[in-house]
Amino acid sequence: MKNVKHLYASLFLTLVHVCLAKANYAPYFFDNGPGSSNGNMAMFSLSEDTPLGSHVYTLNGSDPEGNAVIYGIAFEPGSKKYFAVDAHLGNVTLTEELDREKQNEVEVPISISDGINKVVEKARVLITDANDERPEFINTPYIVDVPENTPPGSSILKVLARDQDIGSGGSVTFLLQSTHDTKFIIDRYSGILRIRPDSSLDYEKSRAHFVTIIAKDGGGKLRGKYQIWTSSATVTINVIDVQDTPPVFVDLPYYGYVYEDTLPGTEVFTVVAYDGDRGNPNSIQYAIVNGSDGSFTINSTSGAIIVQDHTSQLKKDVYQLQIQATEVSPDGVAGMHSNAIVTVRFVDLNNHPPTFYGENGPQNRFELTMYEHPPEGEILRGLKITVNDSDQGANAKFNLRLVGPARIFRVVPHIVLNEAQITIIVENSAALDYEKYQMLTFKLLAVEIDTPEKFSSTANIVIHLLDTNDNKPTFSSEYYIARIPENSPGGSNVVAVTALDTDSGLWGEVKYSIYGEGEDTFLINPSTGIIYTQPWATLDAEIKSKYNFYVKAEDIEGKHSLAEVFVTVLDVNDHYPEFNENILEKTMILGTPVKIEARDEDAEEPNNVVEYSIMQTDPANVFEINENTGEIKLKSYIKSLDIIHNITNKKDCQWSVVVQAKDRGSPSFSTTAVVKIDITEEALSKGPVAAFLMHTKDNPMKALGVLTGVVCFMVIITVFISTVMFWRNKKSNKILPARRVIKRRQKEPKQKTARKAWLRFKPLKNTSERFATQESESNFQNMNSNNNSWVTSVPPCAPALPPSPPYIPKQCRHDGSLPTVSGSLLQNTSHQVNNKGPNISIALVSELKLKLEKKMRENA
Numbered sequence: 001m002k003n004v005k006h007l008y009a010s011l012f013l014t015l016v017h018v019c020l021a022k023a024n025y026a027p028y029f030f031d032n033g034p035g036s037s038n039g040n041m042a043m044f045s046l047s048e049d050t051p052l053g054s055h056v057y058t059l060n061g062s063d064p065e066g067n068a069v070i071y072g073i074a075f076e077p078g079s080k081k082y083f084a085v086d087a088h089l090g091n092v093t094l095t096e097e098l099d100r101e102k103q104n105e106v107e108v109p110i111s112i113s114d115g116i117n118k119v120v121e122k123a124r125v126l127i128t129d130a131n132d133e134r135p136e137f138i139n140t141p142y143i144v145d146v147p148e149n150t151p152p153g154s155s156i157l158k159v160l161a162r163d164q165d166i167g168s169g170g171s172v173t174f175l176l177q178s179t180h181d182t183k184f185i186i187d188r189y190s191g192i193l194r195i196r197p198d199s200s201l202d203y204e205k206s207r208a209h210f211v212t213i214i215a216k217d218g219g220g221k222l223r224g225k226y227q228i229w230t231s232s233a234t235v236t237i238n239v240i241d242v243q244d245t246p247p248v249f250v251d252l253p254y255y256g257y258v259y260e261d262t263l264p265g266t267e268v269f270t271v272v273a274y275d276g277d278r279g280n281p282n283s284i285q286y287a288i289v290n291g292s293d294g295s296f297t298i299n300s301t302s303g304a305i306i307v308q309d310h311t312s313q314l315k316k317d318v319y320q321l322q323i324q325a326t327e328v329s330p331d332g333v334a335g336m337h338s339n340a341i342v343t344v345r346f347v348d349l350n351n352h353p354p355t356f357y358g359e360n361g362p363q364n365r366f367e368l369t370m371y372e373h374p375p376e377g378e379i380l381r382g383l384k385i386t387v388n389d390s391d392q393g394a395n396a397k398f399n400l401r402l403v404g405p406a407r408i409f410r411v412v413p414h415i416v417l418n419e420a421q422i423t424i425i426v427e428n429s430a431a432l433d434y435e436k437y438q439m440l441t442f443k444l445l446a447v448e449i450d451t452p453e454k455f456s457s458t459a460n461i462v463i464h465l466l467d468t469n470d471n472k473p474t475f476s477s478e479y480y481i482a483r484i485p486e487n488s489p490g491g492s493n494v495v496a497v498t499a500l501d502t503d504s505g506l507w508g509e510v511k512y513s514i515y516g517e518g519e520d521t522f523l524i525n526p527s528t529g530i531i532y533t534q535p536w537a538t539l540d541a542e543i544k545s546k547y548n549f550y551v552k553a554e555d556i557e558g559k560h561s562l563a564e565v566f567v568t569v570l571d572v573n574d575h576y577p578e579f580n581e582n583i584l585e586k587t588m589i590l591g592t593p594v595k596i597e598a599r600d601e602d603a604e605e606p607n608n609v610v611e612y613s614i615m616q617t618d619p620a621n622v623f624e625i626n627e628n629t630g631e632i633k634l635k636s637y638i639k640s641l642d643i644i645h646n647i648t649n650k651k652d653c654q655w656s657v658v659v660q661a662k663d664r665g666s667p668s669f670s671t672t673a674v675v676k677i678d679i680t681e682e683a684l685s686k687g688p689v690a691a692f693l694m695h696t697k698d699n700p701m702k703a704l705g706v707l708t709g710v711v712c713f714m715v716i717i718t719v720f721i722s723t724v725m726f727w728r729n730k731k732s733n734k735i736l737p738a739r740r741v742i743k744r745r746q747k748e749p750k751q752k753t754a755r756k757a758w759l760r761f762k763p764l765k766n767t768s769e770r771f772a773t774q775e776s777e778s779n780f781q782n783m784n785s786n787n788n789s790w791v792t793s794v795p796p797c798a799p800a801l802p803p804s805p806p807y808i809p810k811q812c813r814h815d816g817s818l819p820t821v822s823g824s825l826l827q828n829t830s831h832q833v834n835n836k837g838p839n840i841s842i843a844l845v846s847e848l849k850l851k852l853e854k855k856m857r858e859n860a
Contacts, residue, residue, distance in 0.1 A: 025064040025065065026117035027063040027064070027069045027113065027114045028061055028119060029110070029112055029121065030062070037057060037058060038058035038059070039059075039060050040059070040123060041057055041092070041108060041123035042123060043126075044057060045125065045126035045128050046098065046125055046126070047128045047129075048099055048100040048129065049222050050098060051223070052094055053094065054094050055091050056092055056093065057091075057092040058092065059090035059110060065114070067114040069113065069114050070088065071110070071111070072087060073109065073110055074111065075108075075109065076109075080096050081096065082095060082098070083125075085110070098127050099127075100127045100130070101164045104127050105124055105126055106125045107122055107124055107125075109121070129167065129169065129220075131168075131217065131221060131222050131227050131228075132222055133169070134217070134229040135161040135163040135230070137159060142235040142236065143235075143236045143238070144156055144157045144235065145238045147201075147240040147242055148200075148202055148203040148240060149242050149244065152196060152197050152198065152200055153195060153196075153197045155192045156184075156194065156195065156237065157193040158191055158193070159191040159193065159213055160191060161191070161231065161233075163217045167220060168217075168219060168220055169218060169219065169229075170217065171217060172216070173215075174187070174188060174191045174215055176214070177213070177232060182211065183195060183199035183209065184196060184199075191213075193211070201239045203240065203278070204276055204277070207239050207241075209236075210234055211235045211237065212234050213233050213234075214230050214231070215230065242280075243277050243327075243335070244277065245275070245336070246338045247273040247275055247276060247284050247338045248274055249273045249323075250272040250273065252340060254323075254341065254343065255342075255344075256268040256305060256342055257344070257347045258344060258346050258347065260311050260346070260347070260349050263310075264308060264309060266306065266307055267305065268296075269304075269305045269342055270304045270305065271286060271298075271323050271325075271340060273338070273340070275327055276336075282327040282328055282329050283327070283328050284303075284325050284326065284327065285325070285328055286299070286301070286324070288305075288321055289324045290321075290322040291319060291320045293316070295308050295309045295313075295315070296344065298323065303323070305323075314346055317345065317346045318345050318346070319344040319345075320341055321344060324337055325337060348391055348392040349395070350453050351391065352395075353448075353457050354387055354388065354389045354446035354457045355387065355388055355389070356386070356457060358384065358385065359384055363459065364460060365459065366383050366385060366459060367461075368380055368461075368462070369382075369463075369466065371466045371467075372465045372466065372467060373429050373430070374426050374429060374432065376426050379423055380409075380426070380463075385421075385422040385444070386419065386420070386421055387400065387446055394450040394451065395448070396418045397417050397448065397449050397450055398448045398449060398455075399415060399449055400414055400444070401414070401444075401445050401447075402424070404440065404442035404443060405442075408426075408432065408440070409427055410427045411423070411425075412424075412425060416446070433470075434465045434466065437465060438465055439465065440465070441463075442462075442463070443461070444458065444461055467504045467505070469507040469556075469557050472554075472559035472560060473499040473554060473555055473560060474500055474553075475498065475499045475551075475553060476498045478563060479563060480551075480563060481495075481568075482495035482566070482567045483567070484539065484567060484570065485569075486569045488533065488539060490536055491535045492532060492533050493531075494532060494533060495565065495567075496528065496529055497531065497565070498529055499512070499553030499563075506556050507557070509555065510529075510553050510554070510555060511526050511554055511555075512525065512528075512529045512551060512552070513526060513551070513552050513554075514531075514549060514552075515550040515551060516549060517549050518550070518565075521537045522534065522547070522567070524551060529553075539569045540569070541602075541603035542575070542601050542602060542603045544569065545604075549565055550564055571602055571604035572602075573663060573668070575600055575601040575607075576600070576663075576671050577600045577662065577670065578598060578599055578600075578671060579597075579671065581673070582673055584676065586675055587679075588632070590639070590640065590641070590679065590681060593631040594675075595631045596612070596630045596632065596659060596675055598610050598661035598673075605664075607663055607664070607665035609663060611627045611628065611663075611664065612626070612629075612630045612660070613659070613660050613662070614632075615659065615672060617657045622634065622644075622655065623655070630661075632675065656674055656676050657676075658675075659672065660672045661673070721848075725848060
C-alpha cells in the first residue's frame with residue numbers, strides 16, 4: 001500500500017514539471033548599441049594591437065523567469081578561437097593575436113542559456129588598425145647604370161614603397177641615410193633619385209656608388225604609444241665609362257741607368273701608360289718627343305727605351321727624355337695624349353773598395369805611443385792616415401767609424417767622398433788610464449753607403465799608453481778600529497793600515513806617517529804601515545781610554561790621502577777596591593741600615609764593580625750585608641735592643657765587623673775594613689730634624705750646604721723687608737716713637753715635649769746614648785748656622801736694618817724654651833751672650849718685629 005502511494009506522488013511531480021517546462025521563456029541578450037562594452041557585442045570594434053588575455057567585452061543578458069544564465073562562445077571547428085568567455089560573469093577575453101591586415105572582421109558565435117533554453121547569435125567584431133607594419137620597398141634590388149657624363153640634376157631612378165597600414169601609418173616618405181659626401185638627392189614624396197646639381201660622376205675616380213634610402217611611414221598609435229616605422233634599401237649605381245680621360249703613366253717618376261759596360265741596343269728602361277677611360281680603353285702608342293740627342297729610341301708599342309750609342313760616346317751623364325703616350329681608336333684615329341719625363345743617368349760601376357794609406361803607401365796597421373790622460377779634444381798627430389775610393393759618384397761615398405772601447409776616440413770626418421785625411425781626436429781622457437789599459441786596439445772601418453755591394457776596408461790602430469803619476473795612495477778603509485790592553489808594554493803592535501797606489505814604479509811606492517795629533521803616544525812604520533805604541537808610552541784606561549788620530553799615505557810627489565784610526569784602551573783589573581778609611585764608625589738605628597762604600601778606580605765593568613761581604617763579626621748571625629749596595633742591617637729577627645742584650649753580654653751595643661770589598665775582575669782583587677757599629681733605639685731619631693741630623697752625621701758637607709742655604713734665605717728676606725719699610729717711612733716722612741721691647745714669658749717646664757727631653761745633658765748609661773746625644777748637638781749647631789748650640793736667633797721673617805749684631809754665648813741659665821729656626825728647644829745649660837758690633841735703635845727693631853708678628857697673625 002505504501003509503494004502505491006509513493007508511485008502516485010512521483011507521477012504527480014513529473015506532471016507538474018512538464019507543465020512548468022511548457023510555460024518557460026528563452027533568455028535574451030541586451031542590445032546596448034555601438035560603443036558599448038557589454039551586451040551582445042553588436043557593432044563592437046577592437047584594435048589589432050590589443051594584448052592577449054585582455055578583458056575586451058562583457059556579455060550581458062537576462063532570463064524572463066529570472067533564472068541564472070550561462071554565456072558561451074563557440075567557434076567553428078578548425079577556425080581560430082579569438083575569444084573566450086566566463087560562463088557565469090560573461091567576461092570576454094582575447095585569446096588569439098589580431099591582425100587587421102590579414103582579417104579585418106571576426107565573426108563570433110555567442111550564446112546565452114538558462115539551463116533549459118539556449119539562444120545563439122552571431123556577432124561581428126570589427127578589427128581597427130594600429131601602426132604595426134613597416135614600409136616595404138617594391139622591385140628590389142635597385143641596380144642602375146649611369147654614364148659618367150650624365151648631367152647634374154638628372155633623375156636616375158624611382159623607388160617605390162608600400163605600407164599596409166591605413167591612415168597616417170600607411171603614408172610613406174623617402175630620405176637618404178647619409179647626406180654627407182654623397183652625389184645624390186631623393187624627392188621626399190615621389191621617391192625619384194637624382195644626381196646633385198653641384199656634383200658629377202667620374203668613372204676614373206669611382207666606378208660605383210652605393211646609396212641607402214630610408215622609407216618612413218607617417219606614424220601612429222601602437223599599444224598606447226606613438227610609433228614610426230622605417231625600412232631601408234640600398235641602391236647600387238654603376239658608373240659607365242666614356243672616352244673623356246687622356247692616357248695615364250704608371251709609377252712616375254721614371255729613372256733609367258746606363259752603366260759603363262752597357263752595349264749599344266740594350267734596353268735601359270720601359271715606360272707604361274694606359275687609357276684613362278678604363279671601362280672602354282683604347283690602345284697606346286709611345287714616342288720620344290725631346291731630349292734624346294739621337295742616343296736613345298723607344299718602341300712605339302711596348303714603351304721600351306733603347307740606348308743607340310756606346311757609353312764612351314754619350315755626351316752627357318744625365319739625359320731628360322720626354323715621352324708622349326697617345327690614344328689610338330680601333331679605327332686608327334689618334335685621340336688624347338699625355339707626356340712624361342724619363343731621367344737616364346750614366347752610372348760608373350762600383351769595382352773599387354776604400355783603401356787606407358800611410359806615409360809609405362797602402363797600410364792596414366798604425367801604431368802610436370802616448371802618455372795616459374791626454375787633454376780631451378787633443379788630436380793624435382802621430383797618426384797620419386789617408387783613405388781613398390777610386391770609384392766615382394755614389395760609389396765613392398763611404399762611412400768612417402772606430403770599432404773598439406766606446407767613446408774614447410772619435411774620427412773625423414764621418415762621411416768621405418772619394419778621398420780624405422783622417423783625424424782621430426781624444427773624446428774621453430779618463431778612459432785612457434794606464435792602470436786599466438797598457439795597450440788599446442781599435443779598428444778603423446770604412447763602409448760604402450749607397451752601393452748594393454757595400455764594399456768596406458779596415459785598418460788596425462794600436463795605442464801604447466805610458467804611465468804618469470795620476471793616482472794618489474788610497475787606504476783600504478776610511479777608518480781603522482783597534483783595541484789594546486792598558487798593560488801593553490811600550491812598542492806594542494796596535495794595528496796595521498794599508499794603502500795602495502796603482503801607479504807604477506816609484507810613483508806607486510807609499511810612505512806612511514801620523515798626521516796631526518797622536519805622535520806622543522803612537523808611531524807608525526813608514527814602509528809597512530804598522531802602528532805601534534811609543535816605547536815610553538804608558539796606557540791607562542782610567543785616565544784615557546779612547547784615542548783617535550789620522551794617518552797619511554803619500555807617494556813620492558806628495559799626493560796623499562788620510563784615514564782615521566780609533567784606538568780603544570782595554571781596561572785591565574789593576575786596582576784594588578778602596579775604602580775611605582780602614583776603620584769605619586757607623587751608628588745604626590734599629591730598623592735602618594747603614595751603608596759603606598768602596599771605590600774601584602778601574603775604568604770598565606766588571607773590573608770596577610764591587611761586591612761586599614762580611615768576613616767576621618762577633619757574635620755571628622747578627623748582621624747581613626747587601627753584596628751590591630754595601631748596606632749593612634740587622635737580621636730580620638732583631639726588633640729591639642733587648643734581643644741584642646740577650647745575644648751578648650756586652651751592654652754598650654757596639655760591634656766590630658770585618659767587611660770585604662771585592663771586584664769582579666779577573667784576577668779579582670779585594671780589600672777589607674773594620675766597621676764599628678753603634679746600635680741605638682729608633683725612638684731617638686724621631687722627627688724630621690733629628691732624622692736629618694742623623695743622616696748627615698757621616699756627611700758633614702751636606703749639612704754645611706743646607707745651613708748655607710738657610711742663612712742665604714734669611715738674609716734675602718731680611719733685606720727685602722728692610723727695603724720695603726725704608727721706602728714706606730721715607731714716603732710718610734714720620735718719625736716713629738720708640739717703644740719698649742716686650743719680652744715673652746717663659747713657658748713652664750711641664751710643657752716640654754718628649755722630643756726636647758732627649759737633648760738634655762744627663763749622665764749617660766752606655767756608649768750608644770752618649771753617641772746619640774753628641775750627634776744631635778752637632779747637628780743642632782749646624783742647623784742654626786753658627787758655632788754655638790744655644791744661641792737665641794732672630795726669627796727668619798724679622799727685618800734687620802742694619803744687620804743684627806752677632807751674639808756670643810754667655811753664662812746664663814734658662815729653664816724655658818727659646819724660638820729657633822729648627823723649633824723650640826729646652827735649655828738646661830748656661831750660656832753667655834756678648835753683644836758686639838754697632839749700636840742700633842732698639843725701638844725701631846721692636847716696632848718692626850711687632851708689625852711682622854701682627855701681619856703673620858692676620859695671614860694665619
